[in-house]
Amino acid sequence: MDETVTISRLGHRGDGIAETQEGPLFVPLALPGERVKVARSGKRGELLEVLEPSEKRVPPPCPHFGVCGGCALQMLPLEETRRLKRGFVEEALLRAGIEAKVEETIGAPVDSRRRAVFSASRSGRKVAFGFHRRGERRLVDIETCLVVRPRILAALPLLREIAALLAREKRELRMSVLETSVGLDVAVTGGAPATSRLVSRFVGLGRGAALARLSLDGEMLMELAAPRIPIAGVFVDPPPGAFLQASAEAGEAMAALVAGHLSGAKRAVDLFSGLGTFTFPLARQMPVLAVEAEKASLEALLAGARGAQGLKPVEGLSRDLLRFPLGPDELKRFDAAVVDPPWDGARAQAEMLAASGLKRIAMVSCNPASLARDLSIVLAGGYGIERVVPVDQFVYSAETEVVVLLRRT
Incomplete structure (x- = not known):
């Protein structure tokens, strides 16, 4: 059932919060002072329409914002966030x-994320590659990403192709991508077993591209260059999927x-x-x-x-x-x-x-x-x-x- 509420504040997860007779209602993408129409589901409300927008609201710079769950605050100016x-x-x-x-x-x-984790899922011949939808297990198929490093952004078609070759039905594939000084270090979990023929194809895809190393469930499939990360003047060779x-x-x-x-x-x-x-x-x-x-x-x-x-x-x-x-x-x-x-x-x-x-x-x-x-x-x-x-x-x-x-x- 739809209802109209007024947002009083923002919570620490970036959700707008409206005080209602049933208690606090959390409304993602809404700003304090806004009067909004929502579809309630328990303590959460899906934003249907902004009836009276905040003077701070700005057009989001990414076309996927609002559907993709990766960003929560693009409706605000950067300094305000x-x-x-x-x-x-x-x-x-x-x-x-x-x-x-x-x-x-x-x-x-803004575009400084050198480490990002993407997901992929297969349904028949169709493979979705990107991030989870806001509040859902389903994925939003992305074409761009505002916050990753340009090298990762340029490699999205290559990463999508790798995901399409490894994704399995009814099992989510996760792909950790790290920009290193010699190329991208890609660590996949949840993918299909890789045959020698498939590895040869990966080598062909990686040559001349930004790929340095590809691993699957901790096992290295190929390495065109040893990934290196500079930290305070020290070069470190990170293991696949390492936290940084x-x-x-x-x-x-x-x-x-x-x-x-x-x-x-x-x-x-x-x-x-x-x-x-x-x-x-x-x-x-x-x-x-x-x-x-x-x-x-x-x-x-x-x-x-x-x-x-x-x-x-x-x-x-x-x-x-x-x-x-x-x-x-x-x-x-x-x-x-x-x-x-x-x-x-x-x-x-x-x-x-x-x-x-x-x-x-x-x-x-x-x-x-x-x-x-x-x-x-x-x-x-x-x-x-x-x-x-x-x-x-x-x-x-x-x-x-x-x-x-x-x-x-």
Whole structure:
């Protein structure tokens, strides 16, 4: 049944929220102050028509916006989305009882996504390639994407062709694409088994194109050039499908904040180090222990360190910090730490940091809510906040990166 509501505010996922007699109604793509017609389904409403638009509403720059679920905020000017993300951080901290000044958002370029995950599905001879539709399991077949790097955008026809050769009925194929210094590293999961004839075809498609490596379910099918990623002047060969900051520019901005804050420390530990976004900038100044659960990523980090010049010693420790956090006794070796956990945060590691004698800590997160929870634990251990800086790494989405710099008081 259709109804008309007025949007009062935006939620942290980018949905408009209308207060109704049945409780909050979440309406994607709607803005505060707008009067809209929606089709209600429980607590969510599908936007049917904007009856009274906000003065801030602008035409979306991507033709797929509104159907594709990849972006949530293209109906706002870019700078307004960055003010909004700053507000998301402020709200998350206040809900956790934390009072702190939140600085203006650092913004990455719009087309800076060097890592993107596409999906594909087959129905008979037809293959859809793109992203999930907003709020659905079905895919929207894309022809363009505003936020990926130009090299990935130019390769969409090639990626679509690879997906068409590997997609199976009734099983979604996922394709992780990473731009490296020598070409695209494409890691496919959920695809059909590849025959030698099919691999030969991939080689033919890749020659003269942007493709460097293609893997299927962790097994390399072909490599025309060894993928390499520069991180703070260190070249790292990432394993297929490895996690990396989605935007090099955003990663460098966060690393500069962390390295500047921890400058002067005698020894640092990088918790959830990944491929070394923070390890290598810190290792230009001090010895660093990189702690990471994914062994392949840690091995790539250490190999990069061995081949680099001008670094202080870099050690590695393979460990699941969500289950087995570094305790105060283990942290005694260090006087500084950076922690960049997954989306849900790392409560147990935060408790260990709070009980440690570390002089300075940098906390990085892609989820303001879990960050605020973990931050409140560390603050209770005797630390004070020096800076809170949002970073708009995922442009036009509602995702917000945050860097918080702390010092023991």
